Amino acid sequence: MKKVSLKIEGMHCEGCSNRLTRVLENLDGVISANVSLENKKADIEYNEDILSIEEIKEAISDAGFEAIE
Numbered sequence: 590m591k592k593v594s595l596k597i598e599g600m601h602c603e604g605c606s607n608r609l610t611r612v613l614e615n616l617d618g619v620i621s622a623n624v625s626l627e628n629k630k631a632d633i634e635y636n637e638d639i640l641s642i643e644e645i646k647e648a649i650s651d652a653g654f655e656a657i658e
């Protein structure tokens with residue numbers, strides 16, 4: 590298991606953070622995802638044998654946001 594905190598750009602409302610949380614939680618290999626609109630970050634715990642940080646960032650980008658390590 591691995592934990593990562595990513596800065597998220599492009600969130601404007603609670604709906605954005607809720608949508609991104611759902612996107613992350615639906616990724617195979619993500620154990621938990623906590624997206625904070627206030628702090629503009631996502632704390633993600635994932636299984637690195639199943640999912641890479643690059644795949645997580647790609648999913649965030651596909652959802653319309655930018656992830657910065």
